[in-house]
Amino acid sequence: MSRVIVCGSLNMDVVLQSPRRPRPGETVLGAEVSFLPGGKGLNQAIAAARLGLPTSLFGAVGDDPFGKRLRSFLADNDVDTLGLHVVPGQASGLALIQVAESDNAITVASGANRHFSETMVSTEPHASEVWVAQFETPIEATSIVMRKAHEAGARTVLNMAPIQPYPAALLKSIDVAVLNEIELSQATDTAIAASSPISAVADACHRLRAKGVRAVVATLGPRGSVVVTAEHATEIPGARAEVVDTTGAGDCFVGAFAARLAAGTTPIEAARYANVAAACSVERLGAAPSMPTAEEVAARLARA
Template identity: 40%
Template structure:
């Protein structure tokens, strides 16, 4: 069983389904509203647990009703919560998501996620010691992302940095990551490059190995030499929310099987995730992923 530590955000997703996206200043009628447990950290933790990993989450929720619901939901998914802090006088993080026309847009309010500190990361050192791989994203303060990268290096464990939402980071931080897992837009921002630059060129310039996600086209990965393509899997798309988080979780869970296999299984898991509504709602189990890959062998 792969042991994964996920450091990241925990949100309540407020999801509106609509026939189309409204224009600026326009009001339209939606079709459905629901609350869904989310946040990139929590999403990746749940996805990894469903794929059979032993998962510890490092993060924070508010001292509010959403916080209690989020903890209960993570516990049901067998995610270990001893390093999930409850922040007094703070709301839990929220993400307001509109789903329309097979796509989504998202506004995130960090709430308690802004209170994840380097000291909290250091307090999880024992979990890092026992992990096989660490996952971290960027919906927590940048100093806590740095602390995760540095602690991972000190204990000799690979850290996968999913740079979303993207911002330019110091090169010395990026060099601490075993893999970066951006899309093309995120990689350009991360490197301070032109968004129109060829993604092969961006991957070659990265100070750390890159696994680049390309939506329905699959992924490209590179450690040395030229980038290698892993084709995507054709499916009927219901909701793309959480596909990137599913990809990252699967990549971490199967990394011990080698980079090409991890990339293939991550693409397959992400494809399965978009066939159902909701970030965590669409995430596949290990059995579902195995059956999907067997049918396409």
């Protein structure tokens, strides 16, 4: 059976909502605080599972109350958690997310995520699967896991976020790399913004493809996304949304994209679906809790 395997980070998100961000040295009163499950690995796994794909998550949490809550949240959302490891004496990952004026700024304390290792991945990859990774866990472990998945014939999706130094061989094991405009600019040393001409975005994606990855998807926020393969650069318009919180929108895109690949669609079809799923997610507070169900995405597609 086709399924999604996510190897990545788990964090407890401390979300602060305020009218605006404070200037250096300033205190702003009146914020509201929420404690919500997050982390790129967890978010992407939740997104895929809520869209109906059998999903497993490999990662590490601490032996603290946050770790227990993260494990329970995954189990409640039908994500296979047999691959989660509890690291004794370590705090679970934590992200401080300040939400102001429908945008966010994030600071992460990695905690137990730093201890993720390829030895924690106890299952062998199969050709019917889609394997997903990001850059919030150790790069060396990610590289080994994705190489093994690629060699087994599984499709591999790498969310190159946040940008970190990585071995050149890693991209040769990747079928699809997904980046936002900031990460694409950093990865290719080019000046790319969400408003850049599609030709400039496509050129930067081709630079990344030249390093070995088969296809590149650039996400451009409300503008949509661009899928670049050897044959085509396809612009996919974004879906309208009443934005409450953009936290986790990129992770929703990746999880939905992987789910549709596992369901047998093309990368372009998967990106169209993922655009709509991400639009649904920004209309609620938080990262993982905002991931939509297949029914919610279908309803949005029916209105398009």
